[in-house]
Amino acid sequence: MDGKRSNPAKHRVGESSAADRKTMDRRRFLAGAGLAGAAVAGAIPVRAQTLAKPDPAITEVPDWSRYLGDGVAARPYGSPSSFEKHVVRRDVEWLTASRESSVNFTPLHELDGIITPSGLCFERHHGGIAEIDPAQHRLMINGLVEKPMVFTLEDLKRFPNRMNRVYFLECAANSGMEWRGAQLNGCQYTHGMVHNVMYTGISLKSVLDQAGIRPNAKWLLVEGADSAGMTRSIPIEKALKDCMVVWGMNGEALRPEQGYPLRIVVPGWEGNMWVKWLRRIEVGDQPWQHREETSKYTDLLENGTSRRFTFVMDAKSVVTNPSPQAPLKHKGPNVMTGLAWSGRGTVTRVDVSIDGGKNWHTARLDGPVLPMSLTRFYFDIDWNGQEMLVQSRAFDSTGYVQPTKEELRKIRGVNSIYHNNGIQTWFVHKNGETENVEVS
Amino acid sequence: MSRSLKLLGLALALSLLAFPAAAQKLNLGRVALPEEIAAWDTDVRPDGLGLPPGKGSVKQGEEIFLQQCASCHGQFGEGAGRWPALAGGLNTLKADRPDKTVGSFWPYLSTVYDYIRRAMPYGNAQSLTADETYAIVAFLLNMNDIVKDDFVLSKENFGKVKMPNAAGFFDDNREVAEKAFWKKDVCMTNCKKEVKILNRARVIDVTPESKTAPKVD
Known part of the structure; x- marks a missing residue:
């Protein structure tokens, strides 16, 4: 990451709004004083509040400081604190006919960094969660191959050249409800069909090599073992380039809802192609034109024709805080943050606006900045209680x-359903309440 | 032992330690048996590859559809509640609210056969025979006015059926049609004169578990 670009102190402040100028001036001061990297609270003059009475959180001994807590056998597989119960995937019941063929959403506004915890990765199933005994699971390779093959999980885990990669997975329908205008109040609902996981597995190519693909191979069909028998066609170039067959996520086995015991990873491409519960790969010389690549996941345009094979996910970003489920609660210093990603490459820059796109400021990227991965950005503000129209825009390594x-x-x-990567606007009211809006 | 044999032994030992990255046979897995491939490889392509032998009539299809499909998809394929409509919608793809059905939108008949055979009826997948599937597909064609009431669909005449929206699709052209999104210069300051709020999610009020206004200190 270009240090100059990522440094918020380098914003052109001369032409920004009055409120913004105040924020910028303070930052410029911080930078000038060599304190840009220091904690904000340390550099701002402390608003010394004096309490009338001592804080009982300090003066009284709480139960957890006096009594013994749970021992090491109480939580053999740990869960988040009971105070984090609100941090859950949520669904929108009216969206689909049945919860077995439906979707829930990652609570992006409750997360930070770039890795999505396994249990909070959004779910999209077409026939419910297949609960598979790994000892009963098989991966078959057939079609245009020298030798059709069957592998067990144990076979696959003995392959050489095991690899770990971080990739985002975004449903092509993420933000699909917003084509006709602002509809859902929460980045969980507008942008939560995305997650970012470190996968463990092997290259798809290494599996195909065992069967030996024939020279006329052009497409693969990947198939799931669930009751939807999910299938998608994948061009052979992509399959050999960077696709993976994986059994691990974030260091542990795939969760059942993410395809345990085996799924395919198709970096940067729409989530529907990342077939879960992967049981079969057929090699062929043309696409299969199955349901999920014709009647669904094609983009109907105004003239009545439809784009198909719109596999790659374009660059996109969203401010996760503040957002409707995460309103501002304090005047003064606040951390504005969000996520950016691109299926075409690496996020090179994110700009943030607080005035609905009149003026833009380059945000700071923090944490690993990886190709086809969620990328975390921050824009620290000093909020005086003014109304804001918050936006972000992502740039990627292809110039998009x-x-x-x-x-x-x-x-x-407005009828293409999929691939809505437009800039999101949040309207922050004077009381901090934040709302999903669209602006001119 | 000769020097060359020693070297060979060393090379063999090393080969056990590290695999080259190039394609190689690993002696992992086993050959798939024809019966196993037949059990799983049911997929069908537009050129007919994968279609099983068999046939089914519109009339047979109607009976099966009413028993196994109509509770979700409606007696006439109109769709119950939010379940998908399968019939109707012809010439609506340019409309403000397009009605995308098997008849109005699906480009290939093979997709219908493949999908029903692998995933339907919902909750009882892979339970239909090849003939039953042909019959249901024939009935769907009939409901969409693509074939007559006495039509019998078979592996042999499958390829002759043309779907109304067969020519309605083209390959991804974003890099050309949306070339303007690869921008050389982006505006940073004074990019627009005024900003107006055009619409608000709150007006629609469909968000689950909406919160009330927060407290600001």
């Missing part, structure tokens, strides 16, 4: 810049 929703609609209309 996240478009506005209006720019997208001009080309695609």
Whole structure:
């Protein structure tokens, strides 16, 4: 990451709004004083509040300081604190006919860094969660191969060249409810069909090599063992380039809802292709044109024709805090943060606006910045209680810049359902309440 | 032992320690038996590859559909509640609210056969025979006015059925049609004169578990 670009103190402050200028001036001061990297609270003059009475949280001995807690056998597989019960995947019941063929959403506004905890990764099933005994699971390779093969999990785990990679997975329908205008109040609902996981497995190529693909191979069909028998066609170039067959996520086995014991990873491409409960790969010379690549996951345009094979996920970003489920609660220093990603490459830059796109400021990227991975950005603000229209826009290594929703609609209309990567606007009210809006 | 044999022994020992990255046979897994491939490889392509022998009539299909499909998809394929409609919607793809059904939208008949055979009926997948599947597909075609009431669909005449929206799809062209999104210069300051709020999610009020206004200190 370019240090100059990522340094918030380098913003052009001369032409920004008055409120913004105040924020910027303080930052410039911090930078000038050599304190830009220091904790904000340490550099701002402390608003010394004096309490009338001592804080009982300090003066009284709480139970947890006096009595013994649970021993080491009480939590053989640990869970989050009971005070974090609100941090859960949520669904929108009216969205689908049945919860077995439905979706829930990652609580992006409750998370930080770039890795999504395994239990909070959004779920999308078409026939419910297949609960598979790994000893009964098989992976078959057939079609245009020298030798059709069957592998067990144990076989696959003995392959050489095991690898670990971090990739985002975004459902092509993420933000799909927002094509006709602002609809759902919460980045969990508008942007929560994305997660970012470190996968453990082997290259798809190494598995295919065992069967020996024939020279006329052009496409693969990947198939799940669930009751939807999920299938997608994948071009052979992509399959051999960077696809993986994985059994691990974030250091542990795949969760059942993420395809235990085996799924395919298709970096940067729409989540529907990452077939879970992977049981079969067929090699062929043309796409299969199955349900999920014709009647679904094609993008209907205004003229009545549809784009198909729109596999790659374009650059996108969203401010996760503040957002409708995470309103601002304090004037003064606040951490504005969010996520950016691109299926075409690496996020090179994220800009943030607090005035609905009149003026933009380059945010700071922190944590690993990896290709086809969620990337964390921060924009620290000093909020005086003014109304804000918060936006973010992502840039990627191919030069793509996240478009506005209006720019997208001009080309695609409002009925394409999938691939809505338009710029999101949050309206922060004077009381900190934050709302999903669209602006001119 | 000769020097060359020693070297060979060393090379063999090393080969046990590290695999080259290039394609190689690992002696892992086993050959798939024809019966196993037949059990799983039921997929069907637009060129007919994968279609099983068999046939089914519109009339047979109607009976099966009413028993096994209509509770979700409606007696006439109109869809119950939020379950998918399968019939109707012809010429609505340019409309403000397109009605995407098997008849109005699906480009290939093979997709219908493949999907029903692998995933339907919902909750009892892979329970239909090849003939039953042909019959249901025939009935769906009939409900969409693509074939007549006395039509019998079979492996042999499958390829002759043309779907109304067969020519309605084209390959991803974003890198051309949306070339403008690869921007050389982006505006940073004074990018627009005024900003107006055009619409608000709150007005629609469909968010689950909406919160009340927070407290600001």
